Every structure is written in structure tokens, then in C-alpha cells.
Amino acid sequence: MRKVIWPLALVLVIAALAGGGVWLSQQEKDDGLKAGTLISESASEALVGRTAEVRVPWGTLQVTVSEPLEQTHEGRKAGHGASLVGVQVSLDGPEDLLVADRLPGASLEDPTFTLVADGEDYVLEGLTGWAGEDEIAQVARRQYVALKGTPAEVGLRVGYDGVDQEVDGLTGEVDRDDAEPLYSLGFAGGAQPCGDPLWSPDASDVGDSVTQCLVTSTAQRPYVAGLGWAPEGRTWLVVTLLPGAPAEFDGPQGTYEVTESRSSYLLDGRAPKETFANNDALPAGVDEDPNDPQVAIFEVDPARATGQLEVRTRLTGETEVTVGRKGDREEKTRTFKALVAQGAFV
Numbered sequence: 185m186r187k188v189i190w191p192l193a194l195v196l197v198i199a200a201l202a203g204g205g206v207w208l209s210q211q212e213k214d215d216g217l218k219a220g221t222l223i224s225e226s227a228s229e230a231l232v233g234r235t236a237e238v239r240v241p242w243g244t245l246q247v248t249v250s251e252p253l254e255q256t257h258e259g260r261k262a263g264h265g266a267s268l269v270g271v272q273v274s275l276d277g278p279e280d281l282l283v284a285d286r287l288p289g290a291s292l293e294d295p296t297f298t299l300v301a302d303g304e305d306y307v308l309e310g311l312t313g314w315a316g317e318d319e320i321a322q323v324a325r326r327q328y329v330a331l332k333g334t335p336a337e338v339g340l341r342v343g344y345d346g347v348d349q350e351v352d353g354l355t356g357e358v359d360r361d362d363a364e365p366l367y368s369l370g371f372a373g374g375a376q377p378c379g380d381p382l383w384s385p386d387a388s389d390v391g392d393s394v395t396q397c398l399v400t401s402t403a404q405r406p407y408v409a410g411l412g413w414a415p416e417g418r419t420w421l422v423v424t425l426l427p428g429a430p431a432e433f434d435g436p437q438g439t440y441e442v443t444e445s446r447s448s449y450l451l452d453g454r455a456p457k458e459t460f461a462n463n464d465a466l467p468a469g470v471d472e473d474p475n476d477p478q479v480a481i482f483e484v485d486p487a488r489a490t491g492q493l494e495v496r497t498r499l500t501g502e503t504e505v506t507v508g509r510k511g512d513r514e515e516k517t518r519t520f521k522a523l524v525a526q527g528a529f530v
Contacts, residue, residue, distance in 0.1 A: 216262050216263035216264050216265045216266025216267075216330065216332070217262055217263055217266050217268075217330035218330060219266070219304075219330055219331055219332040220306055220329065220330065221329070221330035222306075222308065222309065222310060222327055222328070222329055222330075223256055223260055223268070223327065223328040223329075223330070224310040224325075224326065224327045224328075225256055225257055225258050225260075225326050225327075225328065226258075226326065227272050227274065227323075227324035227325055227326035228324075229257070230248070230272075231248045231250055231257075231270050231271075231272035231326060232248075232250060232251075233248045233249050233250035233251060233270070233272075233353075234248065234249050234351075234352075234353060234354065234355065234356035235247065235248040235356060236248075236249075236351045236356045236357070236358050237276065237358070238342050238349055238351065238358060239363065239366040239367055240293075240295050240342075240344045240363075240366070241285070241292075241293075241344065241366065241405075241406075241407040241409070242292050242315065242320055243275060243276070243320060244275075244276040245273055245274070245275060245276065245295070245342070246273070246274045246275075246276045247271070247272075247273050247340060247342065247351055248270075248271065248272045248273075249269065249270075249271055249299075249338060249339075249340050249351060249353040249356075250269055250270040250271070251269075251353075252267035252268070252269055252331065252334045252335060252338070253267060253268045253269070253270065253328075254267070254268070255268065256268060256270065256328050257270075257326075260328075262330060265332065265333060266330055266331065266332060266333070267330075267331050267333065267334050267335070268328045268329070268330055268331070269299060269301065269328065269329055269331060269335070269338055269353070270326060270327070270328045271297065271299060271308055271311065271326070271327055271328075271329075271340055272324060272325070272326040273297065273311050273324065273325050273326075274324035274325075275314070275320065275321070275322055275324070285405055285407075285408055285409065285422065286408060286409030286410055286465060287408065287409065287410030287411065287458060287460060287465065288410075288460050288461075288464040288465045289410070290409040290410030291315070291409065292315040292316075292320070292409055293315060293344055293345045293409070294312050294313065294314055294315045295312070295314060295342055295343060295344050296312065296341075296342070296343040296344075297311040297312070297340060297341070297342055297343075298340070298341040298343070299329050299338070299339075299340055299341075300337075300338070300339045300340070300341055300350075301329075301331050301335040301337070301338050301339075302335045302336060302337055303337075305341075306329045306331075308327045308329065309327075310325060310326075310327035311325045311326075311327055313325075319467075337353075337354070338353035338354065339351060339352055339353050340353060344363070344407075345407070345412055345413065346412075346413070347361065347362045347363050347413055348361060349361060349363050362413065362416070363406075365406035365419060365486070366406060366407070369404075369405070370403070370404060371403075372401045372402065372403040373399075373401060373402040373403065373530070374401070375398060375399065375400050375401070376398070376399045376528055376529070376530070377396060377397075377398050377399075377528070378396065378397040378398065378399065378428070378495060378526040378527060378528040379526060379527050379528065380394070380526070381394065381395045381396075381524045381525065381526050382524070382525045382526070383433075383522065383523070383524050384522050384523040384524070386435055386436045386520075386522075387433055387434065387435050387499075387520070387522035387523075387524070388433065388434045389430065389433065389434070390430070390432050390433060390434050390439055391434075393430075395428050395429075395430045395433075395524055395526070396428045396526075397425060397426060397427050397428035397495050397526045397528070398425060398426045398428065399423060399424070399425045399493065399528045399530055400424045400425055400426065400477060401422075401423075401424045402421060402422065402423050402424075402530045403421075403422050404419045404420065404421055404422075404484070404486060405419065405420045405421075405422055406419055406420070407420075408420050408422065408458075408481060410458075411457065411458060411481065414483060415483065417485075417486075418483050418484065418485065418486070419483075419484060419485075419486045420457070420481050420482070420483060420484075421451070421481070421482045421483075421484045421488075421530075422479065422481050423449070423451075423456075423479065423480045423481070423482065423493065423530060424462060424477050424478070424479050425477065425478055425479075425480070425493075425495070425528075426475055426476075426477055426478070427447040427478055427495055427497055428495075428497075428526065429442065429445040429447060429497045429499070430442060430499070430524070432501065433499060433501060433522055433524075435501060435503070435520040435522065436520065437503055437505050437518050437520070438503050438505070439503060440499075440501025440502060440503045440520050440522075441501055441502055441503065442499050442500070442501050443500050443501065443502050444499070444500040445497055445498065445499050445500070446497070446498050447478065447495060447496065447497040447498075448495075448496050448497075448498075449480040449493065449494065449495055449496075450493070450494040450496070451480075451482045451484070451491055451492070451493050451494075451530070452491040452492055454482065456480040456481055456482045457481050457482060457483050458479075458480075458481045459478065459479065459480045459481070460478070460479055461476060461477075461478055461479070462476075462477040462478065462479050463476060463477075465479070490529050490530065491529070491530060492527055492528075492529060493527060493528045493529070493530045494525060494526075494527050495525065495526045495527065495528075496523060496524075496525045497523070497524050497525075497526075498521070498522075498523050499521065499522045499523070499524065500519065500520075500521050501519070501520050501521075501522065502517050502518065502519050502520075503517070503518050503520070504516070504517060504518075505517075505518050
């Protein structure tokens with residue numbers, strides 16, 4: 185009889201161990217995803233959650249933060265003791281991005297997205313890649329992050345070149361912080377001619393022609409690519425203009441053909457932060473403007489009153505004169521330098 189009991193007992197022990205192994209294996213399988221696990225999925229459909237509008241210098245983003253979920257839209261489960269929070273970002277519509285809003289050679293920045301859950305940060309790398317050299321991507325992006333348990337507080341931090349905005353995941357409210365001026369951008373001012381030119385001694389316009397500069401647009405911008413954010417309490421004033429440098433001018437020995445000209449700008453007596461030719465900032469493949477508009481960017485008070493823009497153009501001209509006595513004359517090139525100043529209210 186004992187010979188039968190021992191094998192039976194051994195079978196029961198083996199079965200118990202096997203059952204325990206199955207239970208342990210199942211328990212391991214049911215354990216949740218590791219906190220910080222990122223899952224990227226298609227954003228072809230809307231994500232259910234709190235949606236907020238977040239502006240960056242090149243456009244407006246629609247940002248949605250979901251409530252804690254048990255699984256993703258495509259069925260990836262959080263597992264035991266874990267949850268998933270999804271974030272979806274789409275482009276609402278590019279703002280009218282002026283070429284002057286970036287310096288020549290400067291690139292548009294790509295925003296960063298960081299989920300903040302109960303004080304822990306999770307960088308959502310799958311939501312980046314919006315800004316290329318000369319264009320903004322149009323495809324929406326979605327990413328989930330696995331969290332331990334169910335967080336009590338969830339938010340999203342959207343960063344752009346050192347300035348952060350916070351989206352409350354429970355209410356959808358946005359703490360704009362230093363990015364607040366992006367939400368109150370005004371329209372660019374229209375074209376405005378400069379006043380009559382003032383010439384340096386012994387120089388003037390040729391005949392009835394009048395040297396005329398033209399301010400084509402002015403706009404306040406809190407951010408300019410290549411300059412970055414304006415200092416606190418200040419803004420950038422972007423002025424685009426045609427300096428109106430003449431091709432010739434009258435001088436002490438006749439009419440001089442301009443061989444060199446250089447314009448400088450002052451706003452209420454202050455020099456600009458940057459100046460450049462607008463054509464130099466054009467994206468690849470865009471035809472240049474034959475009028476060669478110039479851009480001057482000033483740091484100003486956002487609440488400033490209209491100020492005086494002064495355009496000073498230094499000219500070097502050459503003319504041919506006849507010298508020598510009768511029968512022994514020759515042509516000589518004479519050079520003369522002149523300055524012409526014009527102004528406009530901007």
C-alpha cells in the first residue's frame with residue numbers, strides 16, 4: 185500500500201508546483217507596464233480628453249490630454265497597478281509667418297512636450313518633429329505614457345526655446361507665462377512713405393526727381409528666430425522698408441553716379457538690434473524681390489507711442505570731368521561722398 189501512496193504524493197507535489205508556476209507566470213504577465221514606457225499610435229481620430237489651444241511663434245497647436253486609461257486606442261493594456269495617459273497634438277493652422285520673423289540662416293524651433301504626473305516628468309519624444317528648415321509639418325501626433333497607479337494630478341508642459349506653457353490635464357486651462365504676448369499679436373502696419381529728403385552740403389537730387397524711401401510694414405513680435413524672445417517687458421519691432429537710395433545725385437562737379445551706398449537706421453535715436461536684406465532670409469526656391477527691401481529690428485516697449493524712424497544713406501558717387509589746358513585735355517574721374525536722410529513715423 186505504501187508503494188502506491190508515495191508516487192501519488194509525488195504527483196500532487198509536482199502538480200502544485202506546476203500550478204504555482206502558472207500562477208506566478210500569469211501574475212508577472214498581469215504586472216503593469218513600467219512607468220515611463222512610451223507608446224506611439226496613429227492620431228487619425230480625435231483623442232477623448234481636455235483640449236487646449238497653445239500658441240508657439242510659428243502657429244497654433246491643439247493639445248489634448250486624456251484621463252488615466254486602462255488601454256490605448258489600439259488595445260495596448262496598461263496592466264496591473266498601472267495606467268496610461270495619452271497626449272495628442274495637431275496643428276490648428278499656421279499663422280501668417282513673416283519672413284522677417286527670423287534672421288537669415290536662423291531655423292524655426294521645435295516645441296518640446298513633457299507630461300507631468302504627480303510631480304514626475306515624462307518627455308514625450310514622439311510628439312516632436314514639427315519644424316523643418318522652411319516649413320511646418322501638418323500631421324497630428326499621439327503618444328501614451330505608462331504611469332504607476334492612477335495619478336491624482338496630470339499636466340502637460342509645452343516648451344519653446346526656454347519658455348514653458350503649462351496645460352492643466354483636468355481643466356484644460358493654460359498657464360501661458362512669458363508666452364502671453366503670442367496670444368495678442370496685432371496686424372502688421374501698412375505702407376507709409378518717408379518725408380522729404382535732407383541732403384548734406386553741395387549734394388541734392390538730380391533735376392526734378394526726389395529720393396523717396398518707403399516703410400512697407402511694421403509689426404511687434406515677442407519672438408524672432410535667431411534673436412529669441414524679447415527681454416521681459418519688451419518686444420521686437422520689425423520694420424521692413426525700401427531705403428530709396430538713388431542711382432545718381434548732383435554734386436559740386438555735376439551729376440555723380442552712385443557706386444556705393446549704405447543705409448543705417450535709428451528709431452527715436454536708438455540703433456536696431458539687427459538689420460539685414462529681406463531677400464537673404466527667403467526660403468529656398470522663393471524668388472527674390474527686385475526692390476531689395478531691408479529689415480531693421482528694434483527692441484521697444486510694447487506700449488510705445490508712435491516714434492520717429494530715421495533713414496540715413498551714405499553715398500559714394502563718381503563723375504567724369506575734363507581737366508588740362510586746351511589741346512592737352514583729358515578725362516579724370518572725380519569722387520564725391522554725400523549723405524541723404526529721410527524720416528517716417530512708425
